[in-house]
Amino acid sequence: MSTAAVPKKKMSKQRKLMLLKDNIELYSLFIPAFVVIAIYCYAPLFGYVIAFQDYMPGASFFGRNIKWVGFKHFIDFYEGPFFKRLMVNTIWLSFLNLVWGFWVPIVFALLLNEVNILGYKKFIQTASYLPYFISMVVMCGMLISFLNPNGLINKLIVALGGEAKAWRNMPDVFPEIYVLSNIWKGFGFNSILYISVITSIDTSMYESARLDGANRFQQAMHITIPSIVPTIAIMLIMAVGSLLHANTDFILLMYVPATYSKADVIGTYIYRQLTESAGKSFSFTTAVGLIQSVINFLLVVISNAISDKLTGAGLF
Amino acid sequence: MAKNPNKIKNGSMTATVIIYIILALLALICLYPVWYVIIISFSRPIAARTLDVFLIPKGFYTGSYTQLFKDDQMWVTYGNTLIYASVCVVGMLITSAMAAYPLTSPYLFAKKVWVFFILIPMYFSGGLIPQFIVMSKLGMYNTRWAILVPGIVSMWYIILVRTYFSTIPEDLRESARIDGANNYQILLNVYIPTSKPIMAVIAIYTLVAQWNSWYAASIYLIDQSLQPLQLYLRRKLVLAEKLATESMKGGGTGDGQQQLELQLLSADQLKYTMIVFSTLPMMLAYPFAQKYFVKGVMVGSLKG
Secondary structure, three states: OOOOOOOOOOOOHHHHHHHHHHHHHHHHHHHHHHHHHHHHHHHHHHHHHHHHEOOOOOOOOOOOOOOEOOOHHHHHHHHOOHHHHHHHHHHHHHHHHHHHHOHHHHHHHHHHHOOOOHHHHHHHHHHHHHHHHOOHHHHHHHHHHHHOOOOHHHHHHHHOOOOOOOHHHOHHHHHHHHHHHHHHHHHHHHHHHHHHHHHOOOHHHHHHHHHOOOOHHHHHHHHHHHHHHHHHHHHHHHHHHOOOOOOHHHHHHHOOHHHHHHHOOHHHHHHHHHHHOOOOOHHHHHHHHHHHHHHHHHHHHHHHHHHHHHHOOOOO | OOOOOOOOOOOOHHHHHHHHHHHHHHHHHHHHHHHHHHHHHHOOHHHHOOOOOOOOOOOOOOHHHHHHHOOHHHHHHHHHHHHHHHHHHHHHHHHHHHHHHHHHOOOOOOHHHHHHHHHHHHHOOOOHHHHHHHHHHOOOOOOOHHHHHHHOOOHHHHHHHHHHHOOOOHHHHHHHHHOOOOHHHHHHHHHHHHOHHHHHHHHHHHHHHHHHOOHHHHHHOOOOOOOOHHHHHHHHHHOOOOOHHHHOHHHOOOOHHHHHHHHHOOHHHHHHHHHHHHHHHHHHHHHHHHHHHHHHHHHHHOOO
């Protein structure tokens, strides 16, 4: 905002008063958001110090009787039995999601672009958004019921000549269930951006390509796809930036002790510690959370820097 | 796709048909599970027991709904969700507009500091445990405030509104100032009326998020009378607690035929009924709300 610049020198007294009044008004508007963000986002940031203490529930973050233990909890976690499982599962599930979930919205947007009947296009698009509006709890409830031995999915498998199984209890299929459910829930919504970029392509480009004798496949290859490549690049980099964000919501609802070996991730581990340990391991768990946050932050910063270099469209 | 590209200039019929079929299949995958749940919930219990109802309801039965409506817990949590959703939508609109306006004003001191104040938590969040400790210390644990306070401010929406506000011509602000309007009046009479689309976007995103959220409530609300609908659903659908309505089945009144059907009503059918009834508001609203979702994605993709 460079318009209406405020002249710094030679401000009259009246002008100064006016500016003061302005700022009182402006700051008063900012206060509600400031208070909530300070309490809910910044105070917990200071709370990270308990990762370096032996924190007892009820104590304050900075007090006299606090026992500082340095990196003890970090080392304990690294050497403990959960480190490998949590890290491997968190990264593997996010990676699978990226590999399989990333291209579906793009292909969907490209296919949708080939539809000329407006009503049909609208219908397909509306249908694809439906899963986004279904809550995670309801989706998992449906999934659990469908994966039961007499559930819809097993009925389909049997009809196709397969065998009904209690899929939810099998650790080895958990990644598949995870990825497919995520795609189902998100591909319609995730395609919105691509669809809007495709719609904004100058139609005269298609017209001249047609005059040059390009068929529809060639038009897609040489006009549509190149036009969405920058968007794809940004989305891909952002997806890499969130590689440590496994979908905790979904896993918490879907996993059972039998599948922990393949399904337990950092987020679910922290959740269990919080809800089941009654505060005994707060410091240790905070250390685990801090590791995740730091890696996440680094990934986001790095991916943004790359995105900025490549396309000039970083987030910062 | 087209095998003979030079022969048919505008794409072949086969390719078109294949594309239409693939898209129809995708739409079917999105719609059918929901349809299946709906038709089972309305089928006669005897037919629904084996879950072998695939196209249209077998018979027509609303007894499963009457059973569900007898569950007080369901109504309590439904009411809670309505409270959380409506307060959060209104609160979110107010705080987003109020916080975004100063950030677009050329007169604000130390504006950069406040922009960073908003941006930093978007990239680095205080972990779950520290958050939990802070909330407990403030006495919000197991109170409605645990949901309402964090639910009425979003850094993301403040940035979104700021982006929108900054497209409003500066002349409008200046001419209002010359007419003697203060900042509150300018925000209320100039900025908010011109920003209805973005306000609608935020309202709908917040509504859907609140309607569907369960995670925070599962951490902060142990008292069942404070919990939102989604936690009720989690208990019944995911944790597979015995349904209250199921145990009530024996006690119903009515003639022999009705009694018999009630006895046959399966847990699955009741669960599906629950899914339909709890998701109904979203199902009805989303076809109308989708244009705002699209708009939200587009505004959000602009550089913040």
